Amino acid sequence: xxxxxxxxxxxxxxxxxxxxxxxxxxxxxxxxxxxxxxxxxxxxxxxxxxxxxxxxxxxxxxxxxxxxxxxxxxxxxxxxxxxxxxxxxxxxxxxxxxxxxxxxxxxxxxxxxxxxxxxxxxxxxxxxxxxxxxxxxxxxxxxxxxxxxxxxxxxxxxxxxxxxxxxxxxxxxxxxxxxxxxxxxxxxxxxxxxxxxxxxxxxxxxxxxxxxxxxxxxxxxxxxxxxxxxxxxxxxxxxxxxxxxxxxxxxxxxxxxxxxxxxxxxxxxxxxxxxxxxxxxxxxxxxxxxxxxxxxxxxxxxxxxxxxxxxxxxxxxxxxxxxxxxxxxxxxxxxxxxxxxxxxxxxxxxxxxxxxxxxxxxxxxxxxxxxxxxxxxxxxxxxxxxxxxxxxxxx
Amino acid sequence: xxxxxxxxxxxxxxxxxxxxxxxxxxxxxxxxxxxxxxxxxxxxxxxxxxxxxxxxxxxxxxxxxxxxxxxxxxxxxxxxxxxxxxxxxxxxxxxxxxxxxxxxxxxxxxxxxxxxxxxxxxxxxxxxxxxxxxxxxxxxxxxxxxxxxxxxxxxxxxxxxxxxxx
Numbered sequence: 182x183x184x185x186x187x188x189x190x191x192x193x194x195x196x197x198x199x200x201x202x203x204x205x206x207x208x209x210x211x212x213x214x215x216x217x218x219x220x221x222x223x224x225x226x227x228x229x230x231x232x233x234x235x236x237x238x239x240x241x242x243x244x245x246x247x248x249x250x251x252x253x254x255x256x257x258x259x260x261x262x263x264x265x266x267x268x269x270x271x272x273x274x275x276x277x278x279x280x281x282x283x284x285x286x287x288x289x290x291x292x293x294x295x296x297x298x299x300x301x302x303x304x305x306x307x308x309x310x311x312x313x314x315x316x317x318x319x320x321x322x323x324x325x326x327x328x329x330x331x332x333x334x335x336x337x338x339x340x341x342x343x344x345x346x347x348x349x350x351x352x353x354x355x356x357x358x359x360x361x362x363x364x365x366x367x368x369x370x371x372x373x374x375x376x377x378x379x380x381x382x383x384x385x386x387x388x389x390x391x392x393x394x395x396x397x398x399x400x401x402x403x404x405x406x407x408x409x410x411x412x413x414x415x416x417x418x419x420x421x422x423x424x425x426x427x428x429x430x431x432x433x434x435x436x437x438x439x440x441x442x443x444x445x446x447x448x449x450x451x452x453x454x455x456x457x458x459x460x461x462x463x464x465x466x467x468x469x470x471x472x473x474x475x476x477x478x479x480x481x482x483x484x485x486x487x488x489x490x491x492x493x494x495x496x497x498x499x500x501x502x503x504x505x506x507x508x509x510x511x512x513x514x515x516x517x518x519x520x521x522x523x524x525x526x527x528x529x530x531x532x533x534x535x536x537x538x539x540x541x542x543x544x545x546x547x548x549x550x551x552x553x554x555x556x557x558x559x560x561x562x563x564x565x566x567x568x569x570x571x572x573x574x575x576x
Numbered sequence: 577x578x579x580x581x582x583x584x585x586x587x588x589x590x591x592x593x594x595x596x597x598x599x600x601x602x603x604x605x606x607x608x609x610x611x612x613x614x615x616x617x618x619x620x621x622x623x624x625x626x627x628x629x630x631x632x633x634x635x636x637x638x639x640x641x642x643x644x645x646x647x648x649x650x651x652x653x654x655x656x657x658x659x660x661x662x663x664x665x666x667x668x669x670x671x672x673x674x675x676x677x678x679x680x681x682x683x684x685x686x687x688x689x690x691x692x693x694x695x696x697x698x699x700x701x702x703x704x705x706x707x708x709x710x711x712x713x714x715x716x717x718x719x720x721x722x723x724x725x726x727x728x729x730x731x732x733x734x735x736x737x738x739x740x741x742x
Contacts, residue, residue, distance in 0.1 A: 185577075256603065296703060297630045304617075304633030310642055311610065318603065318649045326649065333646045337639065344634075357704055 191292050192273065199272055203436045204234035210536045217540035228494040244425040249320070252422060256319035261423065261430035264312025268437035271302045275444045276359050278454050278520030290520065291360065298359040299347060302445060306400065309438060310336040313402070313409060316431070317419040328418030331547065332409035335399055338554040339406075343396035345562035349389040349569040350378040350449050363453030372459065377452035383572040388565045390450040392558060394531070397442035399554070401435060404539040408547055443531035444524075451527045454520035465515060468522045472506035475499075578696040582622055589615040600658075602648045606641065613637040625702035 208223065208230065215222030223230030248254065278290035295301055310333050317329015351357065354365040368376045378386040399406040410418030420431045447453060456464040479499035486492045508514040509522070545553070592611035599605045613636045621629035701707075711719050 259607075295626075297626045300627075300630035300634060300704075304630055304638055307634060307638035307642075308610075308614075311607075311645065314642070314645055314649065315603075315607075326652075330646065330649060333642050333649075337642055337646070340639065 187286070187288060188292060191288075195272060195292055199269075199437070199440075202440070203433055204238060206436050206440070206532065207237070207432075208234050209532075210539070213533065213536045214540040217537070228490065238429075241425055241429040246425040246427060249422050251321045253319040253321060256315050257422075258427070260312050260316035260319055261427045261434075262312075263315065264309060264434035265430045265437075267305050267309040267312065268434035268441070271305050271441045272437065274298050274302055274359065275441070275448070276363070276453070277524055278517070279363075281517050283517070289360070290517075294358060294360050297357045299351070299357050299362070299445065299449070302441065303344065303347065306438060306441060307336070307340055309434065312431070312434060313419050316423065317409075320419075320422040322422055324415040324417075325419050325421045328409040328411075328415050328421070332402060332419060335402070335406065335408060335550065335554075338551060339396045339399035339558070342392055342554065342558035342562040343400060345559070345566050346389045346393040346396060347445075347449060349384075349562075349566045350386045352566075352569050352573050353378065353381060353384070353386070354449075359448050359453070362448055363455065366452040366455055369459055373462070375452055375455060375457060377455065378450045383576040384569045386450055386569070388561070389569070390446065392562050392565065393446055393450070394534075395558065397446065398535070398538065399550075401438040401442055401535075403435075403439065403535060405542040405545050406550060407544060408550060411544060439532060439535055440528070443528040443535070446531055447524060447527045454524040456519075456523055465509075465519050468519065469506040469509040472502045472509065476502035476506065578622060582619065582696070585615040585618045585622075589619070603645070606644050606648055609644075610637050610641045613641065620702075622696060623702075624697065624699035627702055627704045627707050 211233075212222040212230070223233040226232045226236045248257070273292040274295055276289065276291035276294065280287065280289055313332040314329040317325045317327070317332070320326070354362050356362055356365060366375075366377050366381065370376060370380070370382075374380055379390050398404075402409050408418075409415075410420065412418070415421070420428055423431065456467075458464045476499040479495045479502060483492060483495035483499065486495070509518055589612050592608045592615065596605050596608035596612065599608060613632060617629045617632040617637065620626075620632060
């Protein structure tokens, strides 16, 4: 099959899944935060609020796009476009799994493998700040401008510790391509400790992982570093003047950036799609076990329903989960789905931590944010890099 | 395919460069400069200079231009004012530019050795590993001197900023 057709098919799959994942990530976030705060979250639209993202999308699309009279129109429309563009391009560079054979075609579960993948993702996500900064400036609104300026200052400051935190595992893995990075983390110490970067000798990269995650929170403008849109100081920050689809674009960009950060963290530190324990001890049975258990829980709750509609919805979910468990047991399905399961599972845990932190921590003050970056993060990342470099050179 | 992509990005770079000069608004000029740098990065990538492409994107289009845009926004400069050009400046500009370009073309042709035409994929020494090896063996002294230069620039900036605060 010609390269270009194959690439287009892969792009289509990635885009379709990504767009749904973005919408449903927001549903997950609302549900998780609601449960942390002892509420139920969205549950009116569809069973357990599952159609809420669809309703939100319809609302945002059909809403009138209001253009305030005082904005700088060309830049006002360029800003959300740039934000979405630089949030979505990195998704093409992420490998979601190893090599697969589908209908006799041998391919990789990645749109394209660039030999400088991690640098390119770093560069492209750094460009994402132009969307936010430009939105703040073009709005001709002092709150929006403050948000945009804060965002660019924050981005410049936290890019340094982030780059240094990425450099340390790169010294050990000795490659810049995501695919080779995961290959360098294959295998187990003593037959059961995985050789992921955070466990790998000579210097386990656990500090690097923590620094990268903190810088990732700041780069994606998430709580506790969401100063650019701090609503009790700046109305809504850089997107104060945006509504309908232009607002949705910033929303999408934020969630896409979150996903990129967690994917990169998974590939750099958590071994990509490598399993937690060897296959001969049954690591490939974990997925059907989890889905099967979920199906059983659904069925048992359907027998004693807490709410009247649970009698209908929970058996349906149970059957869906049983079907998923079955798919994982077929050899052809297992070959494609097991790497995906591990990869998305690890990335999903990081995404869950993103949401968990949002529900738990209050926001930093602006001077705290800056002094934290320059007096703690930067020296810590530098020391970590020195120790790693020294130990890699010695061993 | 390579040629088409090259033409697309080269055209974007040229259009952005012309736009950079023509625009009267500083933000528009800065954005055009980002466009030039970004499309140059993709041209480097096509020609096999992978690491240079990434550095171009991370350092120039990312870090440096963010600072530019930051400063422009902080000063909140409006459109530049048009200054009436002198008569001789208006007439002598284009011929002088043509002379300059001709001189440049002549020198480049003279100084640089005659080369075969550049082909896509012919150059492979642009990955991070080979650049790092060259940087720490053949070009160690220029590399270290540059880092001292940057250090001096940082110290100078701090001294100037402190004077302002005091």
